Amino acid sequence: MLQQYQHILVAIDGSYEAELAFKKAIAVAKRNDAELYLVHIVDTRAFQNVSSFDSAMVEQVTASAKKTMEEYKQTALDNGVKKINYSIEYGAPKTIIARDVPKQRNIDLIMIGATGLNAVERLLIGSVTEYVTRQAPCDVLVVRTDLENKPALATTRKPQATK
Template structure:
């Protein structure tokens, strides 16, 4: 890898996803690649925002519901990436949708060379029955996928 290489890593704000970010940051730094940290989210429904405003008041509700949790996850993940590899070039993106579909979208849009995900849910009964992000991206992503042992 080198030159215009791009590595994508997904985060959901969990400690296990941050372990994948750490590994991806070190890989990107070693390869001179750009690291794109992606976070999928589901937008708040209007009813949920109204309910929070009724309970907390409009100013407090905006702070809790109006700011996307994905933004905080990305901020923390970016800090972690720079702590793992100080010279890594990091870009972040938050996209509404299911995690596996969002990661595949980012891989395509950024013409990525590698996707890095954590293994959470990969070896569980629930993951086998209803699916897991690592399993879904392994099946459908057109680039190499590195599954980091994070659990």
């Protein structure tokens, strides 16, 4: 018997790795006739260092995230996904992706991009992907390749030619 996923979560953060996860999640959602649930997390820890906290800043970040998420939603619909929803959350990305959203939305598969952090960044702040793979209550698929299953590092955006 094949595993049939019903609720697939993809975290959208603007990275190339998240984009790969999203593209592959579209294919998995279509094959499984599953709901694709996208989440964008505004890391509120970033605002703790701002001395004069400005609510307009949060509104601007939220408006930008909403526009981005609507574009992702439309892309999924255009590519044949029938059930798609999203949310914009506030807090620590690790726990929201690994625990909060899976519990609230009955997620049975998380598709997440491989970490884009270097070794020092992973040591200091830790990898969200690593945390999710250890803590999630459901299956986690770490996307490391493009749609042709070629290593993502080999297909990253080409640098622009210099004059």
